[in-house]
Amino acid sequence: MNTSNTGIAGDADPAVRAELARLRESIDNIDAAVVHMLAERFKCTQQVGHLKAAHQLPPADPSREAHQIARLRRLAENAKLDPAFAEKLLNFIIAEVIRHHERIADGADPRE
């Protein structure tokens, strides 16, 4: 996908536009990978939601979440990603998952 001729880069010199386009292609590839990983993640959490609903387990699990956050902060630090950002991102995703679980528990599966 050609993203080099759109937006603010249109007025920059050709070498800068080419470099910006190269970086944006990598960003777009990474975003596609992340979207597909998250689609797979929600398939897993949907299954968790059904399991929890079937066995009357609560949608949220604070000890699991604390464990996930601590682990992700360690992984982020090793990958030189801001651990605070990784934690905010996980909380953002978990909030969405809990909304799904609550809907499953209420009998309305958001994926169906």
Next chain:
Amino acid sequence: MNTSNTGIAGDADPAVRAELARLRESIDNIDAAVVHMLAERFKCTQQVGHLKAAHQLPPADPSREAHQIARLRRLAENAKLDPAFAEKLLNFIIAEVIRHHERIADGADPRE
């Protein structure tokens, strides 16, 4: 990592605990992949930030962002991920990137 004996699943029957542990291991693997993809993404956006700062391009680029959002919504739909969630997530990540770019433009590189 054994996550089957912690939290709410401790009281559930062993088959349920095992299934929950299996799903959580997949979720943890996916989260590690996402953290590493995002670490790589921020390496790209840091380079974009330096390029923009060096050539006096503004940190935000609304036409690029509109293009990214439309593309990610299409990818999300194909992957059966909620497009509204994909859009919210991208906005969340872009907000962080713009904060980084502003800091780079101000002369303080958040990665250094």
